[in-house]
Amino acid sequence: MLAVLMAATIVAAAEPPPGLALDWTAPPGCPDEAEVYARVIRRTGQEAADRASLTARATVREAAPGRWALxxxxTGATGGxxxxxSAPRCDELVEAAALVVAIAVDPRAALAGGAGVVPAPPPDVAPGAGAGEQGANDMSQGAGPSEQMVKDMSEGPRAGPDAPDEMEAPVADPPPPPAARPAPAEKPRRVQLGLRAAAGVSFARLLPRPSAAVSLALSLSGKRWRAELGGLYAPPVTGGTAAIxxxxxxxxxxxxxxxVLRRGAVEVPLCVGLQFGAMxxxxxxxxxxxTTTARSPWLAATVGAAVAWRPRGRVGLWLGADAIAALLRPSFVTAGGVxxxxxxxxxxxxxxxVEVQLR
Incomplete structure (x- = not known):
């Protein structure tokens, strides 16, 4: 078995400190060090791991798209x-690594608890202190997917002048649970209520020149849609000439x-709207x-896009841009027709x- 061969290639080295020490490095998306350690303990038991004199250092990397390398x-009491x-999935490498480390700690307990196959311990690596030597002669003949995985791992590189130095052994998928329950259906996204306050610049020339703009809006949103009711205000600017x-x-x-388009914490609303008000x-x-004060009605259609980012909690950031087409244009003239x-x-x-999710 590959796991046994990997544990059996230890050469003379300095004696590590007692107890199992695991140094695990893997990219995001792979199981972490705590998960790997837990898988080893499930096979050997905590007591065997505490008695062992073994240090395991493992590094996982993505060798190519859809291919992971371990x-x-x-480093054991007798050598290193x-x-x-390599395998098509990171989790398969994790399972293989956990099995190899468990065999180095206690070969009999490691394989008896995992696949029903109890091979001899590695000849050149002493298992963890206190591990039984009788596992060397115990061999169960039970067949199954886990046994095939161990068999595949044990084949090693073929002999010959062109045999590669690296080993790429397939790791079989674990058998499905006997009475697996169907995954629960995803709950539909509930309607959310939000409040947004924003400020920026209006260059619509609604006013005589570009001006500041502030807005306040309430929103209702689902998984793929959003509806908003808001107010927009442009503070006073001057127009005309010093004379008139x-x-x-x-x-x-x-x-x-x-x-709305969504990806993780980011959403992109693509909006059309209608503005009606007065100048x-x-x-x-x-x-x-x-000098007199006059008011003139305003009506316009808008189309635009925004990016909203809510990394956690209820508060998110908002950036939006809109194009405006006036349907009703305010106009101001003097009593003399100017x-x-x-x-x-x-x-x-x-x-x-900033947008806050109210519920």
């Missing part, structure tokens, strides 16, 4: 050695509907005999803010 170094193994001009500000209510202008200038300002037909806005 480098395992064992190194082997390499005015001070202009605007506010609008906005309705938006959005299909207020207050005249001022050296050539104006009287046009002071008329909203542009097209423009846009960019807003950055």
């Amino acid at each position: 480098t395992l170094e064992l 050695g190194r082997r390499e193994l 001009g005015g001070l202009f500000q605007a506010g609008a209510v906005e309705l938006r509907g959005c299909p 207020e202008g207050r005249g001022r200038g050296t050539d104006l005999v009287t 046009k002071v300002h008329e909203a542009a037909r097209f423009g846009g806005q960019v807003l950055v803010g």
Whole structure:
């Protein structure tokens, strides 16, 4: 068996400290060191691991797409050695590594508890202190997937001048549980209520010049959709000339509907909306005999996209950009018929803010 051969290639080295010491390095997505140690203990028992004089150092890496490689170094009371193994899945390498380490600790207990096959311990590596030597003569003949895995692991590289130094031994999948229950159906995403506050710049020329913009919006969202009701305000800016001009500000209510793309903590709403509100202008200038305040209605369609990122908890960040097409354009003229300002037909806005999930 490969596991036995890997444990049997130990050469003379310094004696490590007593007890099983495991140094495990693997990329994200592979089982961690605690899981590997737990698998070894399940095969040998904690008492055997505590009596052992063995240090195991293992490194897992992705050798190629869909192919994982394991480098395992064992240092025992009688020596040390190194082997390499590859498999299509990281978990298969983890199971193989746990089996090899368990055999080095206590071969009889390791295989008797795992696959019903109890091979002889490695000839050149003494198992952990206190491990029974009678495992060398015990061999069960039971067949099964785990036995085949151990058999495949034991074959090693073929002899010959062209035999490779590295071993790529297939690791069989573990048998399915006898009465596996079907996975529970994924619960549908419940409707969530959110509140967003944002600020930015409006370059729609709704006002005479680009201006600041602030917004507040309530949202209802599901797994693939979002609906919003919000308010938008642009603070006063000046327009016209010093002789004939005015001070202009605007506010609008906005309705938006959005299909949503999601990936992990990031979502991308793609929205269309409708803005309706009004602009207020207050005249001022050296050539104006009287100054008055007037209001003109505003109606526009919007289309835009945003990126929302909520790494954890209820609070997330929001960045959105919208193009605006005016359907009803506010216009302001003096009593003498001089046009002071008329909203542009097209423009846009960019807003950055924070969104809080209320429920």
